[in-house]
Amino acid sequence: xxxxxxxxxxxxxxxxxxxMWIIGGILIYLAIKxxxxxxxxxxxxxxxxxVNLPLSPVIGDPANGEHxxxxxxxxxxxxxxxxxxxxxxxxxxxxxxxxxxxxxxxKLFILGxxxxxxxxxxxxxxxxxGFPLNDAASIGIIGAADGPTAILVAMQLASKYVxxxxxxxxxxxxxxxIVQPAVIKLCTTKKERMIRMKYSAKQVTPLMRxxxxxxxxxxxxxxxxxxxxxxxxxxxxxxxxxxxxxKSLSETAQxxxxxxxxLLLGITISFQMQADAFLTVETLIIMAxxxxxxxxxxxxxxxxxxxxxxxxxxxxxxxxxxxGISAFPMASxxxxxxxxxxxxxxxxxxxxxxxxxxxxxxxxxxxxxIIGILGPFCGL
Amino acid sequence: xxxxxxxxxxxxxPMNWDVLKxxxxxxxxxxxxxxxVIGLIIISVKITSYAIAAANxxxxxxxxxxxxxxxxx
Numbered sequence: 161x162x163x164x165x166x167x168x169x170x171x172x173x174x175x176x177x178x179x180m181w182i183i184g185g186i187l188i189y190l191a192i193k194x195x196x197x198x199x200x201x202x203x204x205x206x207x208x209x210x211v212n213l214p215l216s217p218v219i220g221d222p223a224n225g226e227h228x229x230x231x232x233x234x235x236x237x238x239x240x241x242x243x244x245x246x247x248x249x250x251x252x253x254x255x256x257x258x259x260x261x262x263x264x265x266x267k268l269f270i271l272g273x274x275x276x277x278x279x280x281x282x283x284x285x286x287x288x289x290g291f292p293l294n295d296a297a298s299i300g301i302i303g304a305a306d307g308p309t310a311i312l313v314a315m316q317l318a319s320k321y322v323x324x325x326x327x328x329x330x331x332x333x334x335x336x337x338i339v340q341p342a343v344i345k346l347c348t349t350k351k352e353r354m355i356r357m358k359y360s361a362k363q364v365t366p367l368m369r370x371x372x373x374x375x376x377x378x379x380x381x382x383x384x385x386x387x388x389x390x391x392x393x394x395x396x397x398x399x400x401x402x403x404x405x406x407k408s409l410s411e412t413a414q415x416x417x418x419x420x421x422x423l424l425l426g427i428t429i430s431f432q433m434q435a436d437a438f439l440t441v442e443t444l445i446i447m448a449x450x451x452x453x454x455x456x457x458x459x460x461x462x463x464x465x466x467x468x469x470x471x472x473x474x475x476x477x478x479x480x481x482x483x484g485i486s487a488f489p490m491a492s493x494x495x496x497x498x499x500x501x502x503x504x505x506x507x508x509x510x511x512x513x514x515x516x517x518x519x520x521x522x523x524x525x526x527x528x529x530i531i532g533i534l535g536p537f538c539g540l
Numbered sequence: 541x542x543x544x545x546x547x548x549x550x551x552x553x554p555m556n557w558d559v560l561k562x563x564x565x566x567x568x569x570x571x572x573x574x575x576x577v578i579g580l581i582i583i584s585v586k587i588t589s590y591a592i593a594a595a596n597x598x599x600x601x602x603x604x605x606x607x608x609x610x611x612x613x
Binding site: 263266267269270272273276277279280281283284287288289290293296365367368371372375376379380383384518521522525526529530533534 | 557564567569573577578582584585589
């Protein structure tokens with residue numbers, strides 16, 4: 161009858177697992193009760209409990225003489241081998257994005273670029289605190305506000321903190337409506353927030369919509385080859401949407417395909433949430449640095465918009481800079497809501513969407529740039 | 541509790557100012573690179589839009605000429 165007590169004995173040897181059950185429970189609560197990124201936080205939360213049960217076969221490792229566990233297998237194939245899951249998810253994301261508002265006003269692209277400032281500032285801070293460069297870069301990429309990018313960069317730079325980085329990246333994406341308004345108000349005056357922008361519903365030709373993903377892929381691939389996996393998948397998805405002859409594939413990519421990958425990704429990420437690796441002081445520091453990255457992303461975008469206003473006759477509402485982070489579509493909704501709150505006649509949604517989708521592309525490019533620039537310094 | 545935190549923080553070194561300069565280099569290189577890519581994409585989009593608009597304009601003129609020729613006949 162001793163076999164019935166093996167689990168409890170193993171739990172007594174490693175009581176940190178109980179803390180991970182609580183963390184898993186919190187993630188599940190946030191997903192269900194608070195509706196915070198439920199598609200990811202719920203599988204991650206449940207997975208955290210699953211992988212932290214004693215003698216759990218789901219994380220069995222043949223290297224330890226165990227049978228290969230399902231979550232180990234999913235992690236090895238779906239993330240470790242070639243980061244397949246986050247990259248495939250990007251196809252679905254590309255299918256969902258309409259670049260029309262950005263193509264109507266390509267200047268908004270600049271805001272997408274500026275809103276990645278927080279990534280680099282966080283890398284500096286993390287490195288100064290004492291994280292090795294590869295870990296500092298992986299922590300900084302939380303500021304990309306993009307889960308697949310964060311996973312890809314953390315895996316390619318062989319970071320030790322993949323689990324906390326993934327959890328923090330996805331959790332903070334859901335906190336955008338709370339974090340951003342406060343930062344925007346700190347960086348702007350009421351007069352600036354009330355700047356109205358004209359929106360001309362200029363039709364973008366179907367040919368332009370088809371050529372755009374091809375152009376972006378070629379330009380990004382030539383200048384930042386390491387970003388090609390992310391940008392390529394994103395643009396492939398967008399081309400599926402815009403070509404007009406693959407409606408069923410596009411619909412499948414946006415719905416069923418994305419849902420399957422999201423479901424598997426959430427539970428696979430939990431492989432990195434084993435108590436020994438997750439419950440460290442570094443995890444708490446990563447949470448703080450992640451918040452720092454988001455704050456500086458917002459500051460970077462807003463300040464860039466204000467800088468453009470110094471030289472431009474047609475003023476940009478500086479809040480659009482905050483929409484330049486990659487948290488799509490939340491960041492654009494937050495900015496649009498703040499715009500109408502300050503001035504009920506000020507409709508910023510289409511401009512904000514333009515900035516937001518540019519942030520999607522910019523964050524993918526920055527992910528590749530970080531791998532390209534820092535990879536050699538990290539000995540990779 | 542304080543002793544636990546202090547012991548835990550021993551794993552991380554105090555602020556390392558030596559990495560500031562190389563890290564700032566990464567910052568300007570990274571931000572410059574992203575704006576170079578974005579700039580090239582904007583230029584490519586503008587050129588492509590212009591080329592498409594010019595092609596459409598030329599096609600429209602040819603169609604009008606053909607229409608006028610048909611009317612004259």
